Amino acid sequence: MTLSTLELCQSAPMIPVIVINDLAEAVPLAEALVDGGIKVLEVTLRTPVALDAIREIIASVPGAVVGAGTLKSAQDVSDCVAAGCAFGVSPGAPAGLMEAVAAEHFPFLPGCNSPTEAMSLADAGHEVLKFFPASAAGGVPMLKAMSAPLPDIKFCPTGGVSLDNAKDYLALPNVVTVGGSWVVPGAQVMDGDWDAIRDLARETAIALGNR
Numbered sequence: 001m002t003l004s005t006l007e008l009c010q011s012a013p014m015i016p017v018i019v020i021n022d023l024a025e026a027v028p029l030a031e032a033l034v035d036g037g038i039k040v041l042e043v044t045l046r047t048p049v050a051l052d053a054i055r056e057i058i059a060s061v062p063g064a065v066v067g068a069g070t071l072k073s074a075q076d077v078s079d080c081v082a083a084g085c086a087f088g089v090s091p092g093a094p095a096g097l098m099e100a101v102a103a104e105h106f107p108f109l110p111g112c113n114s115p116t117e118a119m120s121l122a123d124a125g126h127e128v129l130k131f132f133p134a135s136a137a138g139g140v141p142m143l144k145a146m147s148a149p150l151p152d153i154k155f156c157p158t159g160g161v162s163l164d165n166a167k168d169y170l171a172l173p174n175v176v177t178v179g180g181s182w183v184v185p186g187a188q189v190m191d192g193d194w195d196a197i198r199d200l201a202r203e204t205a206i207a208l209g210n211r
């Protein structure tokens with residue numbers, strides 16, 4: 001079943017932004033997150049093994065809802081659709097990328113951080129937008145200010161979000177979920193400390209509301 005981006009975001013206490021450097025990390029990392037209660041996963045296309053990692057997680061971790069992040073081109077969209085991604089995410093929304101997203105009817109969170117960008121993307125039919133880089137682009141006060149004239153535009157803030165400030169974002173009426181890398185710390189991933197990651201995911205899911 002294809003879920004809309006709104007449904008995906010509403011089902012996620014947060015969306016981890018994952019960077020896989022070693023393919024062997026992909027499945028145990030995804031299992032640890034899912035066991036901890038974080039099921040919607042964004043595996044970024046920032047490393048050469050990313051698409052293989054996505055395919056392996058989809059094949060081996062049935063509880064995961066696997067999407068891809070850092071899409072930059074039409075080719076990225078084709079690759080992600082072919083790999084079976086449930087959704088895609090980008091830090092921005094360049095024209096070529098957005099044309100491919102529309103042509104593929106691919107559930108997508110385009111990135112933006114200004115009212116004009118948000119209005120254009122909402123006009124094009126995107127019901128949830130990535131607000132990136134959230135803290136550097138004005139954080140909670142910026143999103144709060146946008147909610148007054150644009151209450152129907154919903155966001156997933158990412159960039160500088162942590163367990164300490166996630167609740168401040170989630171308390172805003174225009175925020176449906178948040179994204180971040182804090183549940184996948186590089187050191188624990190490199191050490192293969194999946195218990196620590198599962199515990200961090202569990203702490204996060206409980207704190208933000210297991211959905």
Ligand SMILES: O=C[C@H](O)COP(=O)(O)O
Nearest residue numbers: 017159160161180181182
């Ligand atoms: O590139 C940054 C990621 O999208 C997430 O940001 P973060 O590491 O501040 O959570």
Ligand SMILES: CC(=O)C(=O)O
Nearest residue numbers: 069070089090091132
């Ligand atoms: C920033 C983000 O979520 C991405 O790289 O897609």
